[in-house]
Amino acid sequence: MADDKEIRKAESGDEQPGAKQPVVGPDGLTRKDRMKIQRHGMPEQTPEDRVGNFHSVVLGYDDETAYAEAQRCLNCKIPRCIDGCPAEINIPGFIYAVLENDLEKSYEILKAANALPAVCGRVCPQEAQCELTCVLAKKSPVAIGRLEQYVAEKMLDKYEKEPPEITQVPVTKEKVAVIGAGPAGITVAMDLRRMGYDVTIFEALHKPGGVLNYGIPPFRLPRRILNAELNTIAQMGVHVRCNIVFGKTLTYDDVMAQGYKVVFLGTGAGLPSFMGIPGENSNGVYSANEYLTRVNLMEAWDFPNADTPVFVGKNVCTVGAGNTAMDSARVSLRMPGVENSYIIYRRSKDEAPARREELHHAEEEGVIFRFLTQPIEVIHDDRNWITALKCIRMELGEPDDSGRRRPVPVPDSEFTIPCDTLLMAIGQRPNPIAMRSIPGLEITRWGTVTVDEETMMTKVPGVFAGGDVTVGASTVIMAVGHGKKAARGIDAYLSSLRA
Amino acid sequence: MPEPNTIVYRKRLSPNTVRIEVLTPLVAQKAQPGQFIILRVHERGERIPLTIADSNPEKGSITLLFQEVGASTLQLGMLEEGDRLHDVVGPLGHPTPIKNYGTACVVAGGLGTAEMYPIARALREAGNHVITIVGARRRDLLVLLEEMESVSDEFIVTTDDGSFGRKGVVTDPLKELVADGKINFVITCGPVIMMKFVAEATREAGILTFASLNPIMVDGTGMCGACRVSIGGTTKFACVDGPDFDAHQVNFEELMMRQKAFAEFERRALEQWLKAHPERAKTWQQ
Numbered sequence: 001m002a003d004d005k006e007i008r009k010a011e012s013g014d015e016q017p018g019a020k021q022p023v024v025g026p027d028g029l030t031r032k033d034r035m036k037i038q039r040h041g042m043p044e045q046t047p048e049d050r051v052g053n054f055h056s057v058v059l060g061y062d063d064e065t066a067y068a069e070a071q072r073c074l075n076c077k078i079p080r081c082i083d084g085c086p087a088e089i090n091i092p093g094f095i096y097a098v099l100e101n102d103l104e105k106s107y108e109i110l111k112a113a114n115a116l117p118a119v120c121g122r123v124c125p126q127e128a129q130c131e132l133t134c135v136l137a138k139k140s141p142v143a144i145g146r147l148e149q150y151v152a153e154k155m156l157d158k159y160e161k162e163p164p165e166i167t168q169v170p171v172t173k174e175k176v177a178v179i180g181a182g183p184a185g186i187t188v189a190m191d192l193r194r195m196g197y198d199v200t201i202f203e204a205l206h207k208p209g210g211v212l213n214y215g216i217p218p219f220r221l222p223r224r225i226l227n228a229e230l231n232t233i234a235q236m237g238v239h240v241r242c243n244i245v246f247g248k249t250l251t252y253d254d255v256m257a258q259g260y261k262v263v264f265l266g267t268g269a270g271l272p273s274f275m276g277i278p279g280e281n282s283n284g285v286y287s288a289n290e291y292l293t294r295v296n297l298m299e300a301w302d303f304p305n306a307d308t309p310v311f312v313g314k315n316v317c318t319v320g321a322g323n324t325a326m327d328s329a330r331v332s333l334r335m336p337g338v339e340n341s342y343i344i345y346r347r348s349k350d351e352a353p354a355r356r357e358e359l360h361h362a363e364e365e366g367v368i369f370r371f372l373t374q375p376i377e378v379i380h381d382d383r384n385w386i387t388a389l390k391c392i393r394m395e396l397g398e399p400d401d402s403g404r405r406r407p408v409p410v411p412d413s414e415f416t417i418p419c420d421t422l423l424m425a426i427g428q429r430p431n432p433i434a435m436r437s438i439p440g441l442e443i444t445r446w447g448t449v450t451v452d453e454e455t456m457m458t459k460v461p462g463v464f465a466g467g468d469v470t471v472g473a474s475t476v477i478m479a480v481g482h483g484k485k486a487a488r489g490i491d492a493y494l495s496s497l498r499a
Numbered sequence: 500m501p502e503p504n505t506i507v508y509r510k511r512l513s514p515n516t517v518r519i520e521v522l523t524p525l526v527a528q529k530a531q532p533g534q535f536i537i538l539r540v541h542e543r544g545e546r547i548p549l550t551i552a553d554s555n556p557e558k559g560s561i562t563l564l565f566q567e568v569g570a571s572t573l574q575l576g577m578l579e580e581g582d583r584l585h586d587v588v589g590p591l592g593h594p595t596p597i598k599n600y601g602t603a604c605v606v607a608g609g610l611g612t613a614e615m616y617p618i619a620r621a622l623r624e625a626g627n628h629v630i631t632i633v634g635a636r637r638r639d640l641l642v643l644l645e646e647m648e649s650v651s652d653e654f655i656v657t658t659d660d661g662s663f664g665r666k667g668v669v670t671d672p673l674k675e676l677v678a679d680g681k682i683n684f685v686i687t688c689g690p691v692i693m694m695k696f697v698a699e700a701t702r703e704a705g706i707l708t709f710a711s712l713n714p715i716m717v718d719g720t721g722m723c724g725a726c727r728v729s730i731g732g733t734t735k736f737a738c739v740d741g742p743d744f745d746a747h748q749v750n751f752e753e754l755m756m757r758q759k760a761f762a763e764f765e766r767r768a769l770e771q772w773l774k775a776h777p778e779r780a781k782t783w784q785q
Contacts, residue, residue: 206539206546206585242586245589250525270721284760286723287724289724290725293718294723304570304764304771307570307768383759384756433720
């Protein structure tokens with residue numbers, strides 16, 4: 001139960017407990033009324049239904065539910081929820097606009113802070129961010145993520161039917177090159193464009209979106225919604241040029257010669273890791289990146305209507321327990337012919353880095369978890385096809401550098417799991433191609449680019465970076481947060497040059 | 500000026516081989532021998548990796564040769580001059596290390612000749628004495644013969660059936676050259692089995708030998724790892740670490756088996772495509 005004094009303090013902005021504030025909102029409810037409303041659950045496809053399709057698992061709030069959930073927000077004067085949001089969204093503001101029945105205003109508030117509200121509403125770990133710091137968190141936080149998703153999707157739908165009149169901010173400032181059309185790059189581009197910069201995003205793949213497109217499956221992020229949100233980039237006047245590999249097609253020297261004053265590296269962490277165990281190059285063994293790229297970006301789930309195939313057998317093992325692993329295991333359940341989809345993880349469930357909601361969804365759908373299990377060899381036949389995965393049982397020992405208890409093998413506990421498709425989801429590192437083109441960058445031993453944490457500038461003046469390329473594989477919202485910081489850093493840097 | 504990705508020249512070289520020249524100014528300016536591009540024919544098309552057989556920076560074009568072996572390459576083969584490719588991205592991969600090795604032997608099999616042509620030319624420009632061996636199963640599978648001859652100091656052609664040049668395989672003349680002690684460097688591109696035998700032919704003499712590998716790829720930028728190959732027991736990505744590797748270190752057996760990973764899907768897609776295109780099915784030869 002939330003401490004009433006604490007709530008009142010946040011709500012009123014007054015150190016004096018009990019200070020009176022007008023708390024009647026546009027809906028006529030008082031604070032007391034709001035506290036009585038229960039958090040609204042998210043309607044979902046049933047697990048049985050959804051493993052048979054790639055449609056969205058969550059169905060979204062309807063208007064009544066969204067309104068009722070919005071009524072729960074106490075509209076605190078000191079909104080702690082914002083402290084938990086890397087994108088610094090005016091959360092009480094956008095929710096209050098829902099109560100005013102002004103979704104346009106609500107959407108504008110979201111967009112002002114976050115270029116990708118429909119995406120973030122769906123994929124952010126809100127339980128560890130805004131909903132964790134919400135003053136009602138101890139009781140039951142306002143469903144901020146679901147409301148963000150509701151507002152953004154509602155407005156994207158509306159604008160699809162009646163495109164809004166957009167007045168692009170005129171170009172009054174320098175040219176900025178953004179490398180990579182993922183969440184970090186899109187955020188930096190949108191923020192700088194709003195300030196009057198002439199921004200071009202260079203993307204290596206044939207579609208923008210980065211990990212949103214190749215990594216996150218459509219049942220978590222429907223492509224219609226993703227594409228609608230991505231379309232808003234061009235509407236703002238940001239140039240997006242696909243099929244340009246920075247460092248190959250276009251180098252740092254090229255863009256500088258073309259008059260760009262700043263380069264922002266948002267190239268993500270796209271280089272997949274493998275375990276280095278015997279037999280790993282057997283047929284039927286994929287990096288999670290390859291598997292998800294084939295299914296999500298190349299639409300192999302629809303082969304032969306889409307041209308790219310993907311082989312999936314009956315027994316799929318996914319190694320790792322992060323969000324990418326959950327995505328891989330859940331995609332597998334949806335592929336025809338798959339009988340068992342396993343997660344193989346060397347630690348226990350408590351240490352699994354995936355979002356709780358993802359673990360929960362995976363469990364509901366029937367993913368089989370093999371915790372405290374470490375693969376040690378891929379067994380294959382004489383045509384190089386994988387037939388089984390040899391594993392060893394683990395137990396947790398003393399804590400390691402990460403603070404988690406180190407898994408150690410249990411002697412003589414080897415066993416095999418029949419397996420014809422193996423997915424390696426044990427992490428990704430940044431791709432060095434783009435970095436190699438910029439002399440003077442400081443690269444860490446993890447392959448990430450070193451940046452100033454405030455400005456996001458690298459050791460090379462005028463070169464900024466953010467998102468996974470600076471920290472290794474992390475979250476979409478972290479990339480958005482970096483993008484916002486970098487936009488401010490870039491603006492300050494270029495302003496100082498002008499002065 | 501036609502738009503980028505427009506096919507500005509197209510010629511059918513054999514019942515199953517086509518040469519196209521595509522307008523891609525950015526790629527053409529950067530392309531170096533040994534590099535490749537990835538293209539897509541349509542919105543839901545596969546990403547098809549093809550070697551850059553030639554590039555013309557002034558004109559802003561690159562030349563590609565491809566063999567119609569499956570549904571995707573057959574689709575590509577249907578495009579005419581003036582048509583546009585959906586996407587072209589590149590140049591990808593490391594360029595071949597070109598320097599004066601002394602006497603360089605270029606060994607090309609079938610369509611591998613497309614890859615070897617700019618490399619042979621660059622080797623010659625770097626001062627090498629270039630001996631070229633080109634081989635194919637039969638005469639109609641030989642491509643770029645005139646071009647290859649024009650950049651070679653010595654030029655040898657072999658066919659398995661003797662329908663053109665010397666009867667036999669490329670390793671026959673190669674072994675003789677190795678025995679004569681004449682060559683300092685070998686580079687090869689072609690079917691994996693051929694590259695394997697080229698590597699065997701030069702292994703004992705310890706001649707520096709590069710093989711340009713052609714595994715299955717998806718993105719071509721190091722993102723997926725579909726193209727991983729075992730080099731001296733270590734896994735490398737052919738797209739970003741290659742495509743050229745020390746042939747004596749390559750696990751060719753593994754590569755051959757990995758190339759067949761999607762054979763069943765390829766067969767299905769091909770059958771479906773041929774059914775939908777009966778006219779082309781009549782002229783196409785397996």
